[in-house]
Amino acid sequence: MDNNQIKNxxxxxQEDDFAQWYTDVCRKxxxxxxxxxxxxxxxxxxxxxxxEQIQNYLxxxxxxxxxxxxxMPMVIPESLFAREKEHIEGFAPECLIANIGGSAPIxxxxxxxxxxxxxxxxxxxxxxxxxxxxxxxxxQWCSVVRWEKTTRPFLRGAEFLWQEGHTMHETEEEAxxxxxxxxxxxxxxxxDVLAIPFSCGRKTDKEKFSGALETYSIEALMPDGxxxxxxxxxxxxxxxxxxxxxxxxxxxxxxHSPHQTxxxxxxxxxxxxIMAHGDDxxxxxxxxVAPIQVIxxxxxxxxxxxxxxxxxxxxxxxxxxxxxxxxxxxKTPGWKFSEWEMKGVPLRVELGPRDIEKGQVVIAKRNxxxxxxxxxxxxxxxxxxxxxxxxKEMYDKAYKYLLNHTTEVHNLKExxxxxxxGGYAKMMWCGNVECExxxxxxxxxxxxxxxxxxxxxxxxxxxxxxxxxxxxxxAKAY
Amino acid sequence: MDNNQIKNxxxxxQEDDFAQWYTDVCRKxxxxxxxxxxxxxxxxxxxxxxxEQIQNYLxxxxxxxxxxxxxMPMVIPESLFAREKEHIEGFAPECLIANIGGSAPIxxxxxxxxxxxxxxxxxxxxxxxxxxxxxxxxxQWCSVVRWEKTTRPFLRGAEFLWQEGHTMHETEEEAxxxxxxxxxxxxxxxxDVLAIPFSCGRKTDKEKFSGALETYSIEALMPDGxxxxxxxxxxxxxxxxxxxxxxxxxxxxxxHSPHQTxxxxxxxxxxxxIMAHGDDxxxxxxxxVAPIQVIxxxxxxxxxxxxxxxxxxxxxxxxxxxxxxxxxxxKTPGWKFSEWEMKGVPLRVELGPRDIEKGQVVIAKRNxxxxxxxxxxxxxxxxxxxxxxxxKEMYDKAYKYLLNHTTEVHNLKExxxxxxxGGYAKMMWCGNVECExxxxxxxxxxxxxxxxxxxxxxxxxxxxxxxxxxxxxxAKAY
Numbered sequence: 014m015d016n017n018q019i020k021n022x023x024x025x026x027q028e029d030d031f032a033q034w035y036t037d038v039c040r041k042x043x044x045x046x047x048x049x050x051x052x053x054x055x056x057x058x059x060x061x062x063x064x065e066q067i068q069n070y071l072x073x074x075x076x077x078x079x080x081x082x083x084x085m086p087m088v089i090p091e092s093l094f095a096r097e098k099e100h101i102e103g104f105a106p107e108c109l110i111a112n113i114g115g116s117a118p119i120x121x122x123x124x125x126x127x128x129x130x131x132x133x134x135x136x137x138x139x140x141x142x143x144x145x146x147x148x149x150x151x152x153q154w155c156s157v158v159r160w161e162k163t164t165r166p167f168l169r170g171a172e173f174l175w176q177e178g179h180t181m182h183e184t185e186e187e188a189x190x191x192x193x194x195x196x197x198x199x200x201x202x203x204x205d206v207l208a209i210p211f212s213c214g215r216k217t218d219k220e221k222f223s224g225a226l227e228t229y230s231i232e233a234l235m236p237d238g239x240x241x242x243x244x245x246x247x248x249x250x251x252x253x254x255x256x257x258x259x260x261x262x263x264x265x266x267x268x269h270s271p272h273q274t275x276x277x278x279x280x281x282x283x284x285x286x287i288m289a290h291g292d293d294x295x296x297x298x299x300x301x302v303a304p305i306q307v308i309x310x311x312x313x314x315x316x317x318x319x320x321x322x323x324x325x326x327x328x329x330x331x332x333x334x335x336x337x338x339x340x341x342x343x344k345t346p347g348w349k350f351s352e353w354e355m356k357g358v359p360l361r362v363e364l365g366p367r368d369i370e371k372g373q374v375v376i377a378k379r380n381x382x383x384x385x386x387x388x389x390x391x392x393x394x395x396x397x398x399x400x401x402x403x404x405k406e407m408y409d410k411a412y413k414y415l416l417n418h419t420t421e422v423h424n425l426k427e428x429x430x431x432x433x434x435g436g437y438a439k440m441m442w443c444g445n446v447e448c449e450x451x452x453x454x455x456x457x458x459x460x461x462x463x464x465x466x467x468x469x470x471x472x473x474x475x476x477x478x479x480x481x482x483x484x485x486x487x488a489k490a491y
Numbered sequence: 492m493d494n495n496q497i498k499n500x501x502x503x504x505q506e507d508d509f510a511q512w513y514t515d516v517c518r519k520x521x522x523x524x525x526x527x528x529x530x531x532x533x534x535x536x537x538x539x540x541x542x543e544q545i546q547n548y549l550x551x552x553x554x555x556x557x558x559x560x561x562x563m564p565m566v567i568p569e570s571l572f573a574r575e576k577e578h579i580e581g582f583a584p585e586c587l588i589a590n591i592g593g594s595a596p597i598x599x600x601x602x603x604x605x606x607x608x609x610x611x612x613x614x615x616x617x618x619x620x621x622x623x624x625x626x627x628x629x630x631q632w633c634s635v636v637r638w639e640k641t642t643r644p645f646l647r648g649a650e651f652l653w654q655e656g657h658t659m660h661e662t663e664e665e666a667x668x669x670x671x672x673x674x675x676x677x678x679x680x681x682x683d684v685l686a687i688p689f690s691c692g693r694k695t696d697k698e699k700f701s702g703a704l705e706t707y708s709i710e711a712l713m714p715d716g717x718x719x720x721x722x723x724x725x726x727x728x729x730x731x732x733x734x735x736x737x738x739x740x741x742x743x744x745x746x747h748s749p750h751q752t753x754x755x756x757x758x759x760x761x762x763x764x765i766m767a768h769g770d771d772x773x774x775x776x777x778x779x780v781a782p783i784q785v786i787x788x789x790x791x792x793x794x795x796x797x798x799x800x801x802x803x804x805x806x807x808x809x810x811x812x813x814x815x816x817x818x819x820x821x822k823t824p825g826w827k828f829s830e831w832e833m834k835g836v837p838l839r840v841e842l843g844p845r846d847i848e849k850g851q852v853v854i855a856k857r858n859x860x861x862x863x864x865x866x867x868x869x870x871x872x873x874x875x876x877x878x879x880x881x882x883k884e885m886y887d888k889a890y891k892y893l894l895n896h897t898t899e900v901h902n903l904k905e906x907x908x909x910x911x912x913g914g915y916a917k918m919m920w921c922g923n924v925e926c927e928x929x930x931x932x933x934x935x936x937x938x939x940x941x942x943x944x945x946x947x948x949x950x951x952x953x954x955x956x957x958x959x960x961x962x963x964x965x966a967k968a969y
Contacts, residue, residue, distance in 0.1 A: 046614060048564045049571050050601065055614050058559035058629070065560065082539050086531035086650055087565070087603075087634060088587075093527050106593060109566075111603060113588040115638035123528065125565075125589060125603070136524060136533055151536070155634075156565060160593035172564055342623075 031237040052164035052171030062304030085132040088123035103223025125158040133179035134257035167284035175279035181271040188272035195276040208299035208407040214462030238435020240488040246276035296357025300400040307337040312365030441481040443474035509715040530642035530649030540782030563610040566601035581701025603636040611657035612735035645762035653757035659749040666750035673754040677722040686777035686885040692940030716913020718966035724754035774835025778878040785815040790843030919959035921952035
């Protein structure tokens with residue numbers, strides 16, 4: 014069969030070509046497909062379902078912390094976008110611009126939103142009048158467009174799905190707290206759902222968002238030794254507020270500018286999850302984000318009683334709240350095994366005539382390949398336990414990799430060796446952008462963040478030899 | 492206070508100017524705001540939350556019936572859009588077109604999606620090979636852009652939020668069944684959630700979707716006597732499939748074209764809900780779609796014990812699964828009453844010192860104004876009951892209005908009288924488009940649908956006098 018042929022094609026091995034392995038997995042696990050427009054991808058059901066799991070978690074966390082969802086227009090008039098100078102300079106080179114509407118030219122061309130700060134500010138200027146109107150804690154789920162030259166599925170696209178939070182606060186302190194609180198939520202998404210240990214910290218001035226006073230990020234270290242910026246939160250001060258004339262009457266009766274934040278994560282997190290955990294057999298999905306947690310495969314399903322028993326097992330898993338599917342197609346068990354391994358389903362439950370006779374099933378763990386024979390009476394409890402064990406094993410493995418690939422360096426030779434090994438070169442830094450630039454020129458590595466957990470291990474910048482008090486993580490990055 | 496001033500402004504009365512009443516409610520209930528771009532609105536938290544309730548219901552129903560969510564690009568190359576002729580002719584006049592990307596002109600200009608049939612077909616051509624790949628039951632939640640000249644909040648916008656289902660089937664019968672099944676789900680959304688009795692039926696050829704063989708719709712009758720098309724489902728046959736070269740190997744080993752459907756509802760449903768139920772005090776929201784179902788208002792909240800008791804009541808409602816909010820702001824109870832009436836919250840729970848003494852609360856129904864005194868022990872059970880009663884009362888009221896404004900007409904004089912009264916002129920029709928056109932020219936009414944429940948009441952077309960066997964609902968429409 015044609016279809017089987019495609020499915021069973023081997024994917025490139027990670028050690029042969031990690032980038033090609035990644036693309037192979039994206040396509041063969043049916044996460045995405047290319048569209049007719051370069052850089053715009055199609056999120057196929059299995060890929061989109063991962064995004065829905067991420068959305069479910071974050072949307073709940075956002076609402077629990079008092080945020081409300083809104084929806085702003087997908088277009089921004091050029092004149093409005095230009096109101097904050099640094100911001101437009103940062104985004105202008107990658108804008109998609111519409112200038113024909115209903116067959117007629119549009120006077121003030123419309124930028125398809127690359128991010129929505131200016132739209133929120135334009136609205137906030139109308140609705141914020143008094144300190145009683147603050148804070149405003151808005152979030153939006155949408156897609157944004159950035160006209161990128163080089164694109165890769167989920168990692169860098171002309172259009173991607175994301176959420177963007179935009180908040181306004183009475184005081185600087187409150188806004189700064191928000192910036193860090195939302196970074197925490199992102200970090201917990203990694204820790205508790207994606208099984209990815211993020212490195213959290215502040216961006217250098219060179220790397221921060223156009224228009225922000227401070228940017229914080231979560232960075233994930235990928236198995237090819239490159240870092241992936243996986244989410245950011247920004248503190249803006251009141252720069253935008255002033256540019257947009259947003260003022261409120263304070264408790265003192267005087268007019269003030271509110272303090273602003275924004276924060277976002279995108280479908281790039283799907284890319285992070287694929288790379289962080291995948292292996293040469295395909296995807297390995299962390300159970301809490303897996304669209305299908307349990308795949309049931311009947312063995313010798315034509316034998317009497319097998320399908321009935323498999324459906325009974327399915328029912329038990331479904332009733333216990335598992336996201337479960339049964340593969341009773343007419344393909345061979347071997348084909349099904351590799352298909353669902355490719356798709357990274359955390360638990361495979363097999364049962365054939367002999368298992369049924371013995372009242373047991375075989376449970377296989379995708380992350381380790383380990384097989385467990387389990388009585389049908391205990392399979393639900395066992396699987397609930399396994400889901401947590403697998404999550405922990407996957408997190409621990411990624412964390413161990415992160416530790417093993419974070420190297421403290423004291424000079425440029427060690428810096429280069431650390432990069433060669435792959436991962437972070439952890440360096441004391443003078444804080445000077447010239448050193449940052451020089452390192453980038455020499456090594457192509459960039460400052461990923463100044464981690465919150467600073468713990469200085471020296472006092473000299475290996476680049477200029479001057480006094481250094483900041484710990485910074487450098488790495489090659491996506 | 493400024494803010495109070497704004498809130499307490501009276502809104503236009505329905506009988507004075509229904510259109511102005513509608514706009515007033517949209518803005519004063521804080522459902523939406525205008526943006527800097529004409530026709531593009533801002534969905535404010537309270538308006539967006541209604542959409543989230545609709546999404547929750549529909550997304551569950553779609554998944555239960557085997558549909559999967561995907562996400563397609565927001566842009567369509569002009570050349571791709573042009574592949575199905577009728578389709579592009581229908582949409583070309585209202586397209587927004589981007590032709591600058593990253594500061595350079597784009598060779599094949601990009602249409603911001605007004606609907607995504609061609610994107611789905613382009614993808615289906617790649618992934619449908621065999622009857623085993625069918626059916627494909629995809630749905631997408633997104634926004635679309637239609638460059639309309641005249642726009643009204645939620646009813647007709649340059650950009651609106653919607654879902655679009657696009658499915659492919661092995662047989663015509665299966666596709667036709669799908670088209671009707673999804674219309675049923677829309678109808679049930681009206682019946683069970685929005686408390687709107689939709690009229691369901693088939694569109695005339697003149698009114699059907701560009702490129703469809705058949706279009707079905709749910710139509711809602713508004714209190715100003717105009718019909719609002721609230722959702723449509725389309726059967727395409729295999730016209731698009733042939734234009735896009737989608738073929739599958741059938742059970743007979745030969746190549747066939749699959750049969751296609753699409754279906755969608757949009758944030759227009761918010762507009763339908765506002766108009767169907769609202770009154771001169773503002774919104775009246777059906778309980779199952781209301782973002783806040785219960786608003787608790789403490790009376791004399793500075794008196795000792797009042798706020799504590801109100802918070803206890805809040806907790807009980809929250810634990811029972813109500814969407815509940817407490818308004819303990821420093822505004823007067825009177826101001827709060829009209830504020831939450833404006834926002835259409837179905838149940839208001841008041842409690843003051845005397846109520847607390849007696850162990851009771853006062854529950855007020857937004858739809859009728861009726862007040863019920865209820866012991867705190869019974870308030871949860873009573874409110875659960877009231878939610879269902881209110882839903883039924885609201886549905887029944889709208890249904891009664893629909894019955895009273897559906898007039899069987901036998902000649903053009905009666906037709907005009909029916910329109911003057913407001914609502915549907917129900918007419919026997921010869922099936923000829925000339926009569927449909929003539930009626931539109933004479934009366935500005937259009938054929939809304941041929942209702943499923945046909946029940947002919949004559950055999951002569953009042954327009955041409957020829958034999959008529961079809962029952963059709965005409966009305967002025969949004």
